[in-house]
């Protein structure tokens with residue numbers, strides 16, 4: 001082959017395939033990769049063959065990107081997260097590669113509907129909620145913005161449980177997203193790592209009399225990396241999400257095996273593989289379980305070794321450039337054990353002096369806080385830590401000793417109270433390692449995820465740390481990727497936007513502001529509402545299929561989608577539904593715009609009250625949906641198994657977005673951004689990013705209610721008694737009493753009483769009753785607004801127009817400017 005021919009061949013491979021070429025590739029893969037034929041291939045086989053055809057393009061981008069990063073020896077961010085809630089990748093990859101239309105045509109010519117093939121894919125649900133989905137949006141933005149980045153996490157065999165309802169109650173089933181293999185992942189046996197746990201630490205002295213610590217591990221575990229290519233929009237960079245799977249170490253296992261312990265060896269196999277078996281399904285409390293700590297350490301250690309291996313390829317044993325090349329973002333405290341692990345590698349393995357090693361650490365790590373809820377602040381019992389990671393505990397003690405001596409005691413000499421408050425070790429009967437403290441001390445930057453949240457992190461959570469290091473603290477307001485959360489999930493609205501504001505909005509979301517010029521234009525209003533109507537009709541079909549409930553697309557679609565938690569207050573929504581229902585029963589002509597209240601939420605399997613709330617919503621829904629007297633003014637729908645794929649169908653169809661957490665409790669929220677972007681009007685408290693959404697869209701286009709953060713604090717300080725509200729507001733009293741009867745659970749009175757009890761005897765910790773009245777007023781406002789369709793259309797349009805700030809590209813740019821100091825790397 002001549003040079004010229006080679007060149008054109010390379011160009012042909014790298015250029016975008018046409019629909020015709022895609023067809024050929026799909027059929028080739030049907031034959032050569034799947035061993036089947038067009039005549040007998042299943043939908044699953046067609047889907048896999050199409051993925052393989054798409055991967056030809058993806059892998060081109062992957063190779064080019066990796067070559068560019070290697071040759072330019074770029075500084076890179078390493079995102080450490082225990083969770084990535086990726087959802088499906090098929091349509092996302094096609095959209096980002098600009099191949100969706102071609103693939104649709106190719107498949108249609110082959111006799112297949114692309115939407116049907118999309119349904120062949122299981123969600124990759126390796127996360128619980130907001131934090132995991134944020135990680136997924138961030139890696140999309142990083143690739144799109146050509147930033148050198150790698151995401152590190154765990155290759156869970158089972159992602160978040162699948163939810164079903166049995167007589168209204170949540171039941172959990174295991175999620176086996178890769179039971180039959182996953183076409184997007186590549187196993188990389190050449191990059192396997194080994195990590196150690198358990199054992200004991202020995203103090204030894206070398207020939208110069210220098211003291212050294214030697215860790216004799218009790219167990220060695222192998223980490224096998226799986227790479228998921230992360231395709232940037234418009235095919236610029238293709239980065240990698242590297243997820244570690246645990247296996248038994250061959251070396252260790254053979255030892256046991258050869259000494260006759262076949263059964264023991266198999267048991268160890270199983271134990272090692274347990275580490276990456278399942279995602280912990282709690283979205284608030286930390287589990288405090290040994291396996292969870294091992295999970296955290298396992299992926300941190302594998303990832304650090306991977307980073308160091310790559311660094312050494314270019315820099316050998318010269319550590320001086322390490323902080324210039326490597327920044328590690330800790331997604332909450334879950335990967336904080338990476339801090340003592342890097343210290344161990346530098347001090348014990350690379351024989352570095354403590355001060356030098358600590359200086360490196362403090363330039364490498366940055367920490368994002370996602371919660372202020374006390375029960376979610378991670379801490380580990382010292383006893384457990386010592387058992388699993390004895391050497392790391394020693395290192396943490398030393399970090400703490402120096403911190404208290406060199407920082408705390410210098411600013412507050414002799415102040416033992418301050419020391420007690422700031423110590424990484426919480427003293428007491430059962431001493432604990434505070435992972436938040438460790439993360440702040442070991443990082444050069446700490447951020448919250450919305451303005452108000454970042455302020456509270458500083459004022460309420462770590463005020464003394466702020467006194468020590470005022471410049472360490474910053475804010476990065478969350479964002480969401482507009483590629484998945486508008487372009488791919490809402491094609492109708494996307495085409496309209498292309499026409500009205502141009503086609504660059506997916507990478508420059510502020511362009512949507514141009515839409516505001518059309519907010520009063522009657523034709524645009526009609527088009528916008530017609531699109532919403534079609535999206536609602538689509539969702540109505542899904543609702544019918546999944547729940548059997550018929551809903552009218554001309555009603556208001558009022559949507560609350562998020563994990564189930566008392567602080568998110570799905571039960572406040574429920575009380576309002578009950579109040580409306582009661583008004584209808586009392587006044588058959590009660591005038592309200594028909595509304596469909598739609599919920600999607602999983603409850604942590606061990607969270608009893610959350611599960612009771614799901615049950616109550618289902619039971620109340622059953623009753624209302626079948627009550628002829630309601631005349632369809634209210635419908636209540638609880639969508640089973642809420643997940644990314646369902647969110648993609650619900651969000652484009654929402655008229656109203658419920659963001660009703662107690663002020664000060666929701667760090668940011670990101671569903672609020674997705675819903676507003678798709679033209680839903682928020683009913684919300686002044687909490688998290690709602691505050692910033694309100695600033696952007698303006699008071700006319702959002703329905704705000706409830707106590708503010710300061711008012712919540714004041715009310716608590718003066719002594720909140722929920723009974724006052726119960727006795728003073730007859731509507732509250734009536735609906736709470738109703739829950740104790742058997743009206744919604746015939747023959748079984750009291751089945752729904754736990755909600756009432758938590759709000760009265762339980763003290764109503766999230767101030768549901770205090771906010772009820774203003775909530776119902778905010779809902780009344782919505783009802784009034786909706787009656788004026790042109791007025792509503794304007795508000796909806798203004799929501800889409802004004803939320804350009806909330807693209808994850810802007811969040812990532814903030815991280816680049818305020819934390820990472822990273823430069824883009826052009827790959828082509």
Ligand code: F58
Pocket residue numbers: 128129130131132134282283284285286370371376449478666667668669670688
């Ligand atoms: C969420 N946290 C916040 N944690 O609640 C939400 O306000 C924020 O928008 C989002 O992070 C992104 O910043 C969250 O989702 C978890 O799911 C953890 C999982 C592991 C155990 C502790 C909670």
